[in-house]
Each structure stands twice: as structure tokens, then as C-alpha cells.
Amino acid sequence: MPSSPAMIEILSKQTVKPPPNSSHPRLCHLTPWDVAMLCPHYIQKGLLFTNLPPSLPLPLLLTTLQTSLSITLQHFYPLAGRLLTQKHLTGDKVTSLHVSIDCNDQGAEFIHAAAVKITPFDFLSPGEDIPSFVNSFFPLNGAICQDGHSSPLLSVQLTELAGGAVFLACCFNHIVGDGTSYWNFFNAWAEITRTNSLSLPPVHARWFIDGENPPIHLPFSDSSQYIERFSPPVLRERFFHFSTESIAKLKEKANNEIKTEENQNQNQNRIIISSFQALSAMIWRAINRARGFPPEQLTSCRLAIQNRGRLRPPQSPAYFGNSIYAVPATAAAGELEANGIGWAARQLNRAVTDHTDEAIRQKLREYHVAPVVYKMTMFDPKSVMVGSSPRFDMYGCDFGWGRRRR
Known part of the structure; x- marks a missing residue:
């Protein structure tokens, strides 16, 4: 090649x-x-x-x-x-x-x-x-x-x-x-x-x-x-493709585990795990396992999340600028391994659910008091960062000569 x-x-x-x-x-x-x-x-x-x-x-x-x-x-x-x-x-x-x-x-x-x-x-x-x-x-x-x-x-x-x-x-x-x-x-x-x-x-x-x-x-x-130029080591990059069927099974498994836990706790507030949360939970657990952390080591999974639809009133979908945060779910490595994919997905679901209009505004108030510039060295190397979004219409654009191959 x-x-x-x-x-x-x-x-x-x-x-x-x-x-x-x-x-x-x-x-x-x-x-x-x-x-x-x-x-x-x-x-x-x-x-x-x-x-x-x-x-x-x-x-x-x-x-x-x-x-x-x-x-x-x-x-x-x-x-x-x-x-x-x-x-x-x-x-x-x-x-x-x-x-x-x-x-x-x-x-x-x-x-x-x-x-x-x-x-x-x-x-x-x-x-x-x-x-x-x-x-x-x-x-x-x-x-x-x-x-x-x-x-x-x-x-x-x-x-x-x-x-x-x-x-x-x-x-x-x-x-x-x-x-x-x-x-x-x-x-x-x-x-x-x-x-x-x-x-x-x-x-x-x-x-x-x-x-x-x-x-x-x-x-x-x-x-x-405040400027930092991070020089990464030599890295390997790879695409992993998950079929519609495999993601559906992951989602079903995560929701079944959550349902069982809710029944045991007689919890009436039903949580629905999304496909994205189930897949992110699986990846988080797999990376955690591969890293071989001691059981007490805290690790997190951060999801890049939109603010546009969460603000009240919501921003326009056509708002041009940044309107995102990375919301974290945190767990001990041993806890993440001992519990199933449903438990991990639930932590991610909670992080997303807690990202409300008031939470966004509070973060902005804190920023105005103490402005920061994001640097690579600020990110915890024990965390997993999930960026981009399956909702982006990246494969639908048509310049008039047919849609993309990839």
C-alpha cells in the first residue's frame, strides 16, 4: 500500500x-x-x-x-x-x-x-x-x-x-x-x-x-x-465497522441489563439506552480492560455533546459556531469491569441527561470568571474521548455528481 x-x-x-x-x-x-x-x-x-x-x-x-x-x-x-x-x-x-x-x-x-x-x-x-x-x-x-x-x-x-x-x-x-x-x-x-x-x-x-x-x-x-503545540508519538489509526445488527444487539443487551436492575430496585423511572451510548459503553469497557488499570484507578469516558437543542430556548440547528461540551462519566476500573455493558451505558446516559440548560449556563458563568484554553495536556490520559456524532449528515451531501463512496 x-x-x-x-x-x-x-x-x-x-x-x-x-x-x-x-x-x-x-x-x-x-x-x-x-x-x-x-x-x-x-x-x-x-x-x-x-x-x-x-x-x-x-x-x-x-x-x-x-x-x-x-x-x-x-x-x-x-x-x-x-x-x-x-x-x-x-x-x-x-x-x-x-x-x-x-x-x-x-x-x-x-x-x-x-x-x-x-x-x-x-x-x-x-x-x-x-x-x-x-x-x-x-x-x-x-x-x-x-x-x-x-x-x-x-x-x-x-x-x-x-x-x-x-x-x-x-x-x-x-x-x-x-x-x-x-x-x-x-x-x-x-x-x-x-x-x-x-x-x-x-x-x-x-x-x-x-x-x-x-x-x-x-x-x-x-x-x-496559553498556546501548546502537542507532538504526538507515532500512532496507528484504524476504522472499526459495526453492523446494524451488532449495534442492535448491543443496545438490546444494555437495555435488558438496565431493565433487570430496575426491576430488582423497583425503580419506576425507566431509562432507555441509545445505540450510541451502548456502543460507547462497550468501547469504554474494552479500552479499560486493555489498559490493565488497577481496580481502584478512576477512569472516565467523555462524550462530545451538542448544546443547541438543550438550551431553553434552543439554538437554531443552523447556528454557526461552537456549541458543544464534553460530558464525563467516571468509574473505578474494577467497577467498570465487574458490571456489565448496561451499567456502563447507564453512567453515560446519566451524564447526557444531566447536561441541561441550567448545567450549560452554569459552566458558561464559570468560564467567564476564569477563562481557559483547552490543551492536550489538560486531558486525563486514563480517559476515553468520544468525538464527532452519528447524526452528522456527512454521507448525504451531493454536489450533483452522485453521493460519496466514503
């Missing part, structure tokens, strides 16, 4: 800007959920298309995508800007910083590349590690969100593969938005490419709790005091 970045050739780089007649606010203030993302990496997702129609030659495809991206940036204008940090002085001493998005229409990056020795099968081989060449499909791989001061907040790469397939990859600065925002953008781009219209425009008004107004002042005098 090919693995060398040298097999990928960059053919062209262009800057794509919104149309010159675009009108929008110049400054986008950031919420606590946004500012906290200064250290994490860009969101990196891509789709593989293997069924391009013969009537769509590559030069036309490139022109079409660049034109539609320009129109899409008119709607999602923060992505065409750059980050801006301003200093606040007390006398001649810098006492705080605040970060915002300067919506200056500098544009997004569009790269055309070729990897004609790489086939779609090299992606899709089941049971094998994700090949290292995949990182070369993402032009800002390794960048952190702080780099958006000078780098584009959005970078796109279309890579030609063997057999006429293409891989369309996006690097999306996590300060600008979360996974929901990413896929809303990606699907909007596809819709505009296909129909030249947009049915669900983004909502750009950033959300703040009552009594707290922007900007958020970070208690630092220089960005070096």
Missing part, C-alpha cells in the same frame, strides 16, 4: 474569496466555546467520490467547485477571514488579550493535487490501518487553530486518484465552528454547487448568556502563555 507523501503532487494553489459585492459585519466576537479552541487542531474531514460522470471533465469540476465555494463563502463569511488578537493595557502593561475573527474576506485556500498511484481500494481495505498518505490530503494537517491568525481558516484540497476518483478534503478552523457547523458548511457548498441556491442559511449571531457580553478577556499578556 502506498504511504509516501512524495506520491502526492501539488498542481495548483488558489485563494478563493467571496464575491466582491459581499456585505457583512467586519468583526465576529467569539463565545467561550470558541475561544477555548485556540490550541486544538483544525477539523479535518474529507469525502471520497468514485463515480464522477464522464460529462464532468476535471477542468470543469475545478472551476465549478471554486465558483460555488466563492458563493458559499458569501454565506459563511467568517471562513474567509483571519483571527485577530487585541491587547488590553493597564497603564503600559498588557493585562489581557481578546481574540475575534476579522471578517476581512482574505479568502480560503483551494488546492488541486494529484496522487495517480493511489486507488480508492487503498482507502477502503477493511481491517487495515489508515494509510499515512491520507494526512497529505489535508493541506493544514498539524496546524492548530491559533495559526488562523496568518493561515486560512478554511483550506480545501481536491486530490485526483487513480481510476478517475477524487478525494475532497477540508481543513476547518475549530474556533469558527464545531462539527455541526462544519457539515452545515460542507452540505451548503454541495447544495450551492448542485442547485445554485441555499435552503438553510447559517445563523451568525454568536450566543452569550445574559449579563455576559463580548469580548472575552483572556488573563494573559502574550499568546505564548
